[in-house]
Amino acid sequence: MRYGLIGEKLGHSFSKEIHERIADYTYDLIPLSKEAFHAFMEKRDFTAINVTIPYKKEVIPYLDEIDEHAKAIGAVNTIVNKEGKLIGYNTDFTGFHYMVKKHDVQMKGKKVLIIGNGGASAAIQAVVQHEQAKQMIIVDVVAGNGAITYDECFLHHLDAEIIINTSPVGMYPHIGNTPIDITLFHKCEAVMDVIYNPILTRFCLEAQNEGIKHVNGLEMLIAQAKQSVEYFLNKTIDDAIIDEIYQDMLMKRCNIVLIGMPSSGKTTIGKMLAKRMQKEFIDLDDKIIEKAGKSIPEIFTESGEAGFRAIETEVAIELAKTNNKIIATGGGTVKHKVNMDYLRQNGITIFIDRDVDKLISADPNRPLSSSKEALHKMYTERIALYRKYAAYIAVNNTDIEETVSEIETAYHSVLINAVKD
Incomplete structure (x- = not known):
């Protein structure tokens, strides 16, 4: 067998x-x-x-x-x-149709744009027809077999209301790629992606940034697998197994990305979370030191903050492709949108907020937080970014054990909603 x-x-x-x-x-x-x-x-x-x-x-x-x-x-x-x-x-038809119904994506009477014209696209096209879309447009790199070019799409179909990616663009390891610029489509109300790795494709992340309903392909994968097993074993299996596996895979695979000021407790909390949740702890600054082969003060002395931030982004992109990690970021990681866009594709971002007066100044390993005044200025400059990128805010002023428990509970409640709709 x-x-x-x-x-x-x-x-x-x-x-x-x-x-x-x-x-x-x-x-x-x-x-x-x-x-x-x-x-x-x-x-x-x-x-x-x-x-x-x-x-x-x-x-x-x-x-x-x-x-x-x-x-x-x-x-x-x-x-x-x-x-x-x-x-x-x-079984792709069943898998995708399950996802459409689960997330209440209404296609009837709508213009639907499908990206890609391969084997996966064929099943999605059948679902779109089944759901009685008003118009179905297929766009591909090469025109033919019912598909139009991207140029023609941009000329005539920017009024698409639902966009579905069936191409491999954006799949691991090339998670920074997206098949199309969602901001061009002003009538778009939902996007769906058949890709399931990363947890949130760049295509869906951009939709999230625009406040558009978005669904990645993991549920489709599980639903089609369930029907495949039914064919393999000639037996019927309850659909409840789909959501059970989906939630479990998300919990086990998703990273927790800790953001916040220097000395807010990210490293200590991260190590405690890693032990409790059976995830690996990674300190982004440690990875920067490892990659550069020198200390952070040495990087600042030789290359300035710009040189340090360049290495930071390289490391953030590498870590964004991993799963089941607790990642403690540097205090300034949020300053560059590209860092956060990558890290959010496989991670839930938690802001560890701590009163500025409780933060430690004059740490020789943190060149930018050399005094209380510098910390206050830094906090004022960054607080809006911390809040912007936080899926959850945990205040760490008193009992650190309580903060860790709070984050663990929040992770479970926030995760499902963070990767859909």
Whole structure:
């Protein structure tokens, strides 16, 4: 017996974790080159598999049967080997439709723009048609097969009301990329992304910044996996498992990003949280020292604050791609929007607020907080940024144990709402 996922690059995949939560079998990730893919399909040495980029259409010639749903979509992401006969299905339709209904995205009578025209797009197009959109526009890098170019899109379709990304643009490790500038679309009321790594794609983050409803692809992944398991094992599974796995994966994978003034308690609180929540603690300043090969005062002396901030941004981008971490940032990390945009893609940001008079001045490792006066000035300059980027504010003036407990509780309550709508 062999169950698993085939695709070209699978290092980012969560499918193994999801399938093994739903079913009692081992689920393998099977990366295949173009040449290896053909050999694998000809050999047929598997019980059931899922198929991802770029083989959802390429598998079709190897199949003996395709169910009507997959045939209409023109792509297959689930194959069951029934006594040597390969039968293809498409569960992307069910997965995406679940996400549309769960988040109450109303498509009826709306203009819907779909980015990408590959195998995943085919299922999404079928859902959009099912939901009775007034108009469906497909945009791709290359026009053809029903798709228009980006130039034509920008000329004629900036009135799109719902935008769906089915392309791989913005997927780990290239999490800073976005397939389209959401600010161009003034009538846009909802965006959806089939990408699930990072937790919040840049596409969805920009929608969040504009106050637009936004949904990432993790729920779709889990919902389609649930239906795949039903095909694999020929049994019905309750939909309740989808939300159970979704919330659990978010809790375990999402980072906590601590922001606040120097000596506000970020490091101490971060280490305590890491121990309690079984997450790894990382101090951003320590990573800067490690990357530069010199102390922070030395960086300031040799390169000034601008040189320090450049290294800080490089480190912030690297840390933003990690999961299940407690990240204590430097006091000035919030000064640069790019740092916070990256860190928020996989993290919930908590502002540790502490009275300025309780902060420590004259720390030789903090060149910018050399006196009480400097700290007061710094706090005044930065407080608006701390509040702007905070998903939650925790005041750390009295019992630090209480502050840690408060943050842990807040993390659980804030997380679900922070990555959707």
